[in-house]
Amino acid sequence: MINRVCIVGAGVIGSLFAGHLAQVCDVFMLTRRREHAGALNREGLRVSGKSERHVRVRASADAGTLPSFDVGIIATKATGLRGAAEALEGSFPDATMMTVLNGLGAEEIVREHGAWPIVSAVTFMSGTRHSDTHVEYILDTETWLGPYEETPFERVEEIADLIVSSGLKAEALPDLRPAQWSKLIFNAAVNPVAALTGLPHDPHFSAEKEPTDLGHLVRGLVEEGKAVAEAAGIELNDDPWAMNVLATERGSAHYPSMLEDVEAHRRTEIELITGSLVREAERHDVSVPLHTALYGLVKAREDSW
Structure with a gap:
């Protein structure tokens, strides 16, 4: 009780x-x-x-x-x-x-x-x-x-x-890891991008019509994350890209906490999100150049305050 x-x-x-x-x-x-x-x-x-x-x-x-x-x-x-x-x-x-x-x-x-x-x-x-x-x-x-x-x-x-x-x-759930990894990949694809662009989580994050649309970067981050999950033996509970699209279609642009932290000049959650994904990639010998770049950029942004 x-x-x-x-x-x-x-x-x-x-x-x-x-x-x-x-x-x-x-x-x-x-x-x-x-x-x-x-x-x-x-x-x-x-x-x-x-x-x-x-x-x-x-x-x-x-x-x-x-x-x-x-x-x-x-x-x-x-x-x-x-x-x-x-x-x-x-x-x-x-x-x-x-x-x-x-x-x-x-x-x-x-x-x-x-x-x-x-x-x-x-x-x-x-x-x-x-x-x-x-x-x-x-x-x-x-x-x-x-x-x-x-x-x-x-x-x-x-x-x-x-x-x-x-x-x-x-x-x-008897095993949370598939859900945990789905959320991890979703967050690692969305939060640092929002923090660096200043955009809330809105339709920009799923747009892929034009070559310069932001959705191409977000999809690339999702694919890198899925490769790490596969190497770690994790079968994802939900597709992070579908989660991203659904969130952008809800009609209310959400401000990710990492964006709020950057705007307030606070330390972000980059270590437990992108940092943990990059470390898992290194452990399983998976190349994640996009995540590595965003990890370094957000860390540098923190150091600029």
Whole structure:
């Protein structure tokens, strides 16, 4: 029975989970900033858009003040993951931790800091942050969950059922890697391109009519990613190119987080996304010149601030 959930990271994804799960269980939020926690405690958390909710949550910027919980949903940016895992280290021994970050490798970082059972997850839902206490729910798509190491699949199903009961979409999978890699290739083909061009994820990303259309580059990135997945023995859950086309046809241009980070002169998630793909390519001796170029360009863009 899951009665208490802690959301680690109060950005868009963490807030969407919190705003929905607070309807079906007790929700605590671990924030990076004290003023963010204070605002949530005073005003509650509002979700608008695909669903309308205003819920009470308990928030803190100090993990040591949190009560015990059954499930921790780690929804930080990649750049904040290690700090969050360090904050949880040595505490909450009875909890199951679920990582829901872009890219590969989040579970290994969490494992360095505790022996908790871990559930791997990737999510396709998205939204827009309007303030510390208000997020807009834009894409009401699924979160996929799977066991990491020896975590029982029954625990994964229990968490997925809780998420669904809150009004979000989720599916438990015995092996998350095919879904994880589909999302990885999709993100690695879209996020760095958005970050470097300044374009939101709109029809430019699937256009291939003219020789200079951006879709040619995006398709090339997808094909390189698929070659790495094949070499790694991964049969993809969904075709990343089809995912890209579908997203551009939804009628609402989404701003990838990497674009937002670049515009705000923040460090991006390039390491866990493109960096992890390039490292997997090297491991399997697969040439990925397009991804290697974008990896270097985004890193250089970060160094320019």
